[in-house]
Amino acid sequence: MGYVAVRxxxxxxxxxxxxxxxxxxxxxxxxxxxxQIREQLHLAVDRVMGEGSLYAPDLAxxxxxxxxxxxxxxxxxxxxxxxxxxxxxxSEPVATEGMRVIRRISAAFKDIPGxxxxxxxxxxTLRLLDFxxxxxxxxxxxxxxxxxxxxxxxxxxxxERFPKVVEMLRREGLLVQRHASGEDPGLADITRQxxxxxxxxxxxxxxxxxxxxxxxxxxxxxxxxxxxSVHPVIGELRVGFLPVPFKNPRTGSVECIGxxxxxxxxxxxxxxxxxxxxxxxxxxxxxxxxxxxxxIAMAVLDRAMSGxxxxxxxxxxxxxxxxxxxxxxxxxxxxxxxxxxxxxQSELDRLRRIQARPGRPKDEQP
Amino acid sequence: MTPRMPSRASAPPxxxxxxxxxxxxxxxxxFLDEGAKREIRRRMLKAVAIPGCQVPFGSRxxxxxxxWGTGGLQLTLALIGPEDVLKVIDQGADDSVNAVNIxxxxxxxxxxxxxxxxxxxxxxxxxxxxxxxxxxxNQLLIFQVPIPEPLRLVEPSERxxxxxxxxxxxxxxxxxxxxxxxxxxxxxxxxxxxxxxxRRHLMDPSPIPRWDLPKLDRxxxxxxxxxxxxxxxxxxxxxxEVQPLAFEDFAFRVEAFAGRRCARCGSVGTYLDEVIDxxxxxxxxxxxxxxxxxxxxxxxxxxxxxxxGEDRA
Numbered sequence: 001m002g003y004v005a006v007r008x009x010x011x012x013x014x015x016x017x018x019x020x021x022x023x024x025x026x027x028x029x030x031x032x033x034x035x036q037i038r039e040q041l042h043l044a045v046d047r048v049m050g051e052g053s054l055y056a057p058d059l060a061x062x063x064x065x066x067x068x069x070x071x072x073x074x075x076x077x078x079x080x081x082x083x084x085x086x087x088x089x090x091s092e093p094v095a096t097e098g099m100r101v102i103r104r105i106s107a108a109f110k111d112i113p114g115x116x117x118x119x120x121x122x123x124x125t126l127r128l129l130d131f132x133x134x135x136x137x138x139x140x141x142x143x144x145x146x147x148x149x150x151x152x153x154x155x156x157x158x159x160e161r162f163p164k165v166v167e168m169l170r171r172e173g174l175l176v177q178r179h180a181s182g183e184d185p186g187l188a189d190i191t192r193q194x195x196x197x198x199x200x201x202x203x204x205x206x207x208x209x210x211x212x213x214x215x216x217x218x219x220x221x222x223x224x225x226x227x228x229s230v231h232p233v234i235g236e237l238r239v240g241f242l243p244v245p246f247k248n249p250r251t252g253s254v255e256c257i258g259x260x261x262x263x264x265x266x267x268x269x270x271x272x273x274x275x276x277x278x279x280x281x282x283x284x285x286x287x288x289x290x291x292x293x294x295x296i297a298m299a300v301l302d303r304a305m306s307g308x309x310x311x312x313x314x315x316x317x318x319x320x321x322x323x324x325x326x327x328x329x330x331x332x333x334x335x336x337x338x339x340x341x342x343x344x345q346s347e348l349d350r351l352r353r354i355q356a357r358p359g360r361p362k363d364e365q366p
Numbered sequence: 367m368t369p370r371m372p373s374r375a376s377a378p379p380x381x382x383x384x385x386x387x388x389x390x391x392x393x394x395x396x397f398l399d400e401g402a403k404r405e406i407r408r409r410m411l412k413a414v415a416i417p418g419c420q421v422p423f424g425s426r427x428x429x430x431x432x433x434w435g436t437g438g439l440q441l442t443l444a445l446i447g448p449e450d451v452l453k454v455i456d457q458g459a460d461d462s463v464n465a466v467n468i469x470x471x472x473x474x475x476x477x478x479x480x481x482x483x484x485x486x487x488x489x490x491x492x493x494x495x496x497x498x499x500x501x502x503x504n505q506l507l508i509f510q511v512p513i514p515e516p517l518r519l520v521e522p523s524e525r526x527x528x529x530x531x532x533x534x535x536x537x538x539x540x541x542x543x544x545x546x547x548x549x550x551x552x553x554x555x556x557x558x559x560x561x562x563x564x565r566r567h568l569m570d571p572s573p574i575p576r577w578d579l580p581k582l583d584r585x586x587x588x589x590x591x592x593x594x595x596x597x598x599x600x601x602x603x604x605x606x607e608v609q610p611l612a613f614e615d616f617a618f619r620v621e622a623f624a625g626r627r628c629a630r631c632g633s634v635g636t637y638l639d640e641v642i643d644x645x646x647x648x649x650x651x652x653x654x655x656x657x658x659x660x661x662x663x664x665x666x667x668x669x670x671x672x673x674x675g676e677d678r679a
């Protein structure tokens with residue numbers, strides 16, 4: 001026999017692993033330190049934390065290094081580490097007004113209480129390759145940054161809380177109150193319970209919060225472009241740090257056990273005629289780290305799914321929620337690489353049998 | 367059932383550090399934490415109590431990719447104990463890459479003994495096949511399932527298929543098969559052929575060939591199915607009736623290997639892989655169940671594989 005199908009696996013698997021190692025670290029360049037990734041590739045780290053649904057910058061940086069820059073793989077590694085951690089409890093709810101913002105903008109109003117804060121963003125940077133970075137001098141870069149920080153005017157004192165832009169609309173009665181859909185007495189936990197449809201809003205938001213950025217963008221974009229009815233205005237977009245309040249199981253008092261960086265988006269869209277009176281309705285997005293594309297896409301999808309009968313894929317919550325998870329979609333897509341020769345043999349049997357039948361129309365015969 | 371936030375009033379655990387994994391092992395026995403194992407076992411009991419009914423569960427992420435057997439793996443890990451003897455097969459083969467990978471992982475986190483001998487195994491995890499050698503009452507067969515919903519063929523929405531199962535409304539599936547016969551004079555479903563379990567629930571037997579379906583009917587072993595990505599567990603308890611959908615005047619048929627035998631061990635009456643020789647381009651056949659093939663080759667007194675009739679209804 002000349003050919004033995006995918007056998008002798010053990011040695012082959014080990015070698016394949018070793019060859020991946022060569023691809024990752026076999027070159028001449030200095031080996032990356034996770035610390036460099038955490039600091040300098042922070043947007044990738046944020047994306048991995050969000051999709052891996054574990055807030056752990058050091059571990060996310062390590063996963064990104066291990067996965068040689070594949071965000072799907074890195075998020076997957078982080079997610080399967082997360083699954084082994086004990087569930088110690090749930091943090092207390094946090095109001096995002098108290099966010100320590102590094103960036104805060106509204107597209108709905110020119111001037112907002114607390115002011116627009118552009119913060120760090122490449123939005124207005126010309127996307128020209130910066131050849132200076134090719135031979136970046138450490139000392140010059142450090143100097144330039146110190147200079148910048150010296151010259152920047154400080155806001156003193158920083159406001160304790162920035163009022164929510166959408167609150168103004170709410171006070172005017174222009175905003176529809178969104179209630180949790182159906183009976184939603186508590187919070188769902190999608191990591192402990194398979195989702196049933198229609199899913200409670202808490203399960204919807206959890207699923208989107210750890211969805212894959214690209215997949216969510218594609219679905220949200222389809223809605224914005226025309227396969228849907230959401231014409232969003234960004235009421236407010238914030239990037240900043242939130243405290244994590246946790247009730248001490250011994251004393252019962254609530255203590256802050258750390259803070260997480262998040263991106264929050266609130267999009268405003270008018271109700272369609274079918275949805276009721278002439279008012280605005282809100283879509284909400286929040287994800288770990290600095291990832292504005294994902295937060296906005298999430299808010300648009302949250303709004304899109306809130307209507308009645310879905311008229312487009314992005315408005316069908318089952319469609320959206322069962323397809324946005326990157327770990328699941330990537331795994332399933334790649335599983336087609338596994339051998340399927342038993343099932344294929346079964347298919348062959350069917351086709352051969354059909355072909356062998358007498359009385360088949362002439363045009364189908366080979 | 368909607369999970370609730372833990373009640374504010376509930377007493378704190380005796381010491382929360384007790385629930386942390388031991389520092390030295392870092393991972394618990396059989397990888398999953400005890401809470402996860404308990405939950406999976408509870409869902410499994412429900413699945414056994416309602417043969418063929420899909421029971422949702424809180425599927426955990428595994429260190430192997432979704433779609434690569436994470437469902438079967440979670441059942442294996444939730445059930446396995448130090449006394450167990452494990453066998454893992456993929457496409458009938460013990461040494462297929464994915465089977466090797468899963469076996470490597472399970473032994474790493476449990477230290478259990480492994481075997482390729484179907485008769486010696488207490489717990490068998492499989493992808494796409496049921497072993498040829500008949501299974502016995504003390505054995506568990508755990509199937510990896512990509513798509514647990516047999517109605518997915520005719521209806522994409524989970525909400526809708528749940529309703530159809532609740533009402534035992536399988537008319538669209540019957541219609542699909544009927545239309546197949548009208549168009550092709552044949553039912554075109556190859557593997558993953560829908561079966562009716564205990565005359566109540568339509569079930570996806572996982573992508574096993576039609577050849578293996580008769581082995582599910584009133585089998586002596588417990589058959590467990592799990593889809594990790596789709597988060598569903600279902601089961602066929604021993605001695606349960608499992609019938610492939612068929613019409614009175616159009617019988618269910620298994621794959622035909624008329625007259626062909628394994629080029630390696632000479633067996634007839636086993637499911638065969640079609641192999642095309644590199645050099646000659648000639649088509650030969652060999653047993654898909656490699657362990658069975660080995661045994662037959664060694665001439666051990668293995669009983670002939672249960673004959674699967676050509677036109678078994």
